[in-house]
Every structure is written in C-alpha cells, then in structure tokens.
Amino acid sequence: MKSRALRRTAVAIAATSTAVLALAGCAGSGGSDSGDSNEKITLTVTTFGAMGMDDLYKQYESDHPGITIKATNIDTGGNALTDWQTKQAAGAGLPDVQAVEEGWLSKVMQVSDSFTDLTKYGADDTKGDWVPWKVQQATDKDGRIIGYGTDIGPEGLCYNSKLFAAAGLPTDRDKVAEYFGGADATWDKFFQIGKDYHDKTGKAWYDQSGFVWNSMVNQLPEGYYKSDGTLNVKDNADLKARWALLAQGAADGLSSNQTQWDWGGGKAFTDGSFAVFVCPGWMLGNVKGGAESAGGDASTGWDFADVFPGGPANWGGSFLTVPTTSKHPKEAAELAAYLTSASSEVAEFQKAGAFPSVVKAQSDPGVTGESELTKFFNDAPIGEILAKRAEGVKAQYKGPDDAVIQEQVFGPSIQQLDSGKADGTKAWNNAMKLLDQLVINK
CATH class of the missing domain: 3.40.190.10 (Periplasmic binding protein-like II)
Known part of the structure; x- marks a missing residue:
C-alpha cells in the first residue's frame, strides 16, 4: 500500500460474497498466553x-x-x-x-x-x-x-476513454495497451503521446509529477539505495535520465499540478483536468472514490489497461x-x-x-x-490485469531514508517543476541540497 506516504482514500465498494471464515497460516488454537482459555x-x-x-x-x-x-x-x-x-x-x-x-x-x-x-x-x-x-x-x-x-502494488495505466476519444486516441483497452507499446512500452513513448495530447487539446496529460516520478523510480533495479544499503542518488544516471523526462513533461504542460491525494475534492477526475493516471491496484479505489465524491460514476469514462511505461513496476x-x-x-x-x-x-x-x-x-x-x-x-478485468502486471516485478531494496528522499528531498523540487518555478537542472540541484541536509549530514 504503500508509497511512501500513501493516502488510500477509503471508498465504499460493495464486496462480493466471499468466505472469510477460514483462519489460514496459524499455529495452534486461540487462547491467552496466561493459559486461561476463558480470559477476555x-x-x-x-x-x-x-x-x-x-x-x-x-x-x-x-x-x-x-x-x-x-x-x-x-x-x-x-x-x-x-x-x-x-x-x-x-x-x-x-x-x-x-x-x-x-x-x-x-x-x-x-x-x-x-x-x-x-x-x-x-x-x-x-x-x-x-x-x-x-x-x-x-x-x-x-x-x-x-x-x-x-x-x-503492481501498476497498470488508468485512462479516461472519453478524453482519449476526443483527442483521437484509441479507447479500447487492448488497443490502448498496444498504442503505448505493449510489453515494450517506454517512458519516452508515454511523454510523447502526452505531448501530442496536450498539443491537440490544450489539456494536461497526468495529474501531477510526484506519482509519475515515484513509479519511474520504483521500477528500476535499484532506486534511492543500492542493494548493499548504500545511497544511490547523486551519481545515478538512471535517475537523472528519468528526471530529465519528467522535467520536460512539466515544461510541456503535461502536469495538471494537482494537490496529491486531493484532486480538488475529486473534481479533477470528472472535469477533464487530466487523461491518464498511474495505477497500482490500491490506487484504483482512489480514482473511483475521487470521481464519485465529485458526482461521477462509471459514465465518467475511466478504464484500466494492461500496460505500463518502462515495464513491470510495484x-x-x-x-x-x-x-x-x-x-x-x-x-x-x-x-x-x-x-x-x-x-x-x-x-x-x-x-x-x-x-x-x-x-x-x-x-x-x-x-x-x-x-x-x-x-x-x-x-475492466482488473484482477486479471493486475496479475499480469505483477509478472516480472522484482522487490527493490528500500533504504532507511527511502520515504524521506521521496517526500522531503524530491517532493519540493517536483512541486517546483509543476508550478514552473524551476527547470529540471535547478530543481535537481535543489533536491541534492536537501539530500545533504536531511539524509547525508543529518
């Protein structure tokens, strides 16, 4: 559930009747450690x-x-x-x-x-x-x-089929997956499609850059830390390359600059503020809950495709x-x-x-x-799609300050990108200063 500061908005989703009576994976029967089986x-x-x-x-x-x-x-x-x-x-x-x-x-x-x-x-x-x-x-x-x-949290791509149709993009989820590159989908392709969408419609492509960055980092073999526990940020060529893509996307107007976990009270899911959304399984409830809180429903047009830029991600x-x-x-x-x-x-x-x-x-x-x-x-066959998206996922080592780096080191710089207050180079350098203050020299 899980990242790093996940606000999994509570949504009322009627549960299909399922047997939940079995107690799996337990040793022995219940009872208190005192030996009194009648103890409350x-x-x-x-x-x-x-x-x-x-x-x-x-x-x-x-x-x-x-x-x-x-x-x-x-x-x-x-x-x-x-x-x-x-x-x-x-x-x-x-x-x-x-x-x-x-x-x-x-x-x-x-x-x-x-x-x-x-x-x-x-x-x-x-x-x-x-x-x-x-x-x-x-x-x-x-x-x-x-x-x-x-x-x-295997990730697929949520997209608004009505907004896709208006922009001349495919709307069938299988064709959407193919359009993004299927198993060979890349972040370069994702941002290029987004730029084309923005050029045609004048609208943003995704809600804000923070969730996109989180997804980009999570799918790397090594993220903010190497597998041996050492920091892996300042000279990380993979991170810098993805940061450059993110910064250019923001400069091209692809970010809607939404407030994380709020989306204008959910209105951004219904008013066309953005067309795609990175979706680990638990995030689907946020999309549904956000849209419904703003008066939306299934007719709002959201769908879920079996594709993700850069390949498997958790x-x-x-x-x-x-x-x-x-x-x-x-x-x-x-x-x-x-x-x-x-x-x-x-x-x-x-x-x-x-x-x-x-x-x-x-x-x-x-x-x-x-x-x-x-x-x-x-x-959408959500469970089947997520099972496919889970294939090939590898657990990335998370270091002790992983959440601090995501939220407090890169978070402010991502907001600078989205608001236009800093370009990619300046925002990266600002993040490195925070890394020194909050992690390296803490």
Whole structure:
C-alpha cells in the first residue's frame, strides 16, 4: 500500500460474497498466553489508509468470542511511520498488530529484534503462500520472518476513454495497451503521446509529477539505495535520465499540478483536468472514490489497461507485524495470519482494491470476477490485469531514508517543476541540497 506516504482514500465498494471464515497460516488454537482459555483479550491493531479490513475484524470477533479488536487507522503511510517511530523510541504504546508500509520496512528491519519472529507461530509452514519476494522483504538478516504480507502494488495505466476519444486516441483497452507499446512500452513513448495530447487539446496529460516520478523510480533495479544499503542518488544516471523526462513533461504542460491525494475534492477526475493516471491496484479505489465524491460514476469514462511505461513496476504494499511489546503475541500472530489469509485478502481486494500478495488469492473468482470496482472501470478485468502486471516485478531494496528522499528531498523540487518555478537542472540541484541536509549530514 504503500508509497511512501500513501493516502488510500477509503471508498465504499460493495464486496462480493466471499468466505472469510477460514483462519489460514496459524499455529495452534486461540487462547491467552496466561493459559486461561476463558480470559477476555483485547487486541489492538494500527493500520493506515484504506486496507479493507473493517469487516474482517467483525468476522474475527464473531468467530472468537473471547477476543475484542480495537483498531486504529491512520490516514497516510507517512503519518503512520511518524506514529510508529514515536512509540518505538518511547518503548511504549505500540499495538499488538502493527501495519508496516514497504517504503519504511528497512527502518523496521534496523530494529527487527523488537518484532516477534512469526516462525514461532507457523510462518515457516505458510511462507509458500505468498509471492516469494514478499516473504524475502519481511525476513531479517537472521532469517526471522517478522511480517505477514498484505497487498502488493503492481501498476497498470488508468485512462479516461472519453478524453482519449476526443483527442483521437484509441479507447479500447487492448488497443490502448498496444498504442503505448505493449510489453515494450517506454517512458519516452508515454511523454510523447502526452505531448501530442496536450498539443491537440490544450489539456494536461497526468495529474501531477510526484506519482509519475515515484513509479519511474520504483521500477528500476535499484532506486534511492543500492542493494548493499548504500545511497544511490547523486551519481545515478538512471535517475537523472528519468528526471530529465519528467522535467520536460512539466515544461510541456503535461502536469495538471494537482494537490496529491486531493484532486480538488475529486473534481479533477470528472472535469477533464487530466487523461491518464498511474495505477497500482490500491490506487484504483482512489480514482473511483475521487470521481464519485465529485458526482461521477462509471459514465465518467475511466478504464484500466494492461500496460505500463518502462515495464513491470510495484508501488507500495504492506505487512502486518507483531511488536514484542504485545502481551498476547500468539493471539496477535493468529489475527495477523487471518487478516493475510487467501480469503481475507480476496475480501480486502473487493473492499479497497488491494491486490493480494497471497498467490492463491490472485486467481480467486472474487479477485478475477466482477465487482463494484470493475463496473466503475468499464467492466475492466482488473484482477486479471493486475496479475499480469505483477509478472516480472522484482522487490527493490528500500533504504532507511527511502520515504524521506521521496517526500522531503524530491517532493519540493517536483512541486517546483509543476508550478514552473524551476527547470529540471535547478530543481535537481535543489533536491541534492536537501539530500545533504536531511539524509547525508543529518
């Protein structure tokens, strides 16, 4: 879910009837660590954004009469990181189950011994349930698995078919994918099509440059950090090349300069402010929710294509962990396992568009079939498309200040590009100054 400061707008999407009663991946039966099976237990859970778990909490409480779940949901991944860091430093206040976003997982790994090793509660027996790289991300240097995977964020391209038609672009999603280059789609092609669109219509191509940049960085073999943990920004030729494309796109008027996570209260999704949107699975709910908040519906014209510039990319994804401060680690681990079981991840996809990291769930009819989400996107086979977009994705190493670099180092410079206050060179140099201040010399 996951990046780096993800505001997964909560959207009410009617869930297709799905069995969520099975408790998968758990060791043993419920019960308190004190040995009193009749003891009433309250388990606290902290999540962020829209993870689609509220109904599952109710189901779990119904199936486990001795357990009450007290859930806290924080609006963004960035704010959730601040909340976790504050409580981690204080050594108090952490929940029994803590959601961790991919972008700050490396910070968690620096103190992995303060999280429960889930292999003590059956994680070794079920680790084959997830896509392999998801398990690798949650495994520390000592081989301890400290998190169960929730969603992953394979990316496809959202586009407005009505705006495409008005500009003379193809509207059928298969033809759209082919037009962008299919498996050979590139960012150069993406920006060229955008420039042609802007020249014909006078309108922006995408909502703002931040999400595009995030996607461009995420699909590189190595992003802000090398796999050995060293910084990889200042002399990174790949980053500079993509920054040049982004800067030129902004100069060409391709960015609508929208406020991230707001879009004018969702109006920008309905008034033609932009025509394309980079979409990891969980972002589809934001498009739907944003459009509907501004009075839009399926007729607004949004669709989803099986294509992405530059090839496979993953943006976001989370894990459920159990801090060692939990007084009920066994029960907390069982709850985390339930919330990340195949049936639960199907329900979470239906509710919030969170694409499952559990392999079995990816092919479940509840993911591949119809839903309120597919109806909004012109009956696009969203689950099937996301499964295809997940092929070839490789987990990129995220360093301890990955989120800081994305949001606080490059964020201001991206705003300078979009507002026209700086060209690409000046904006890059400004970002490097912030890198020195916030990361290198902190």
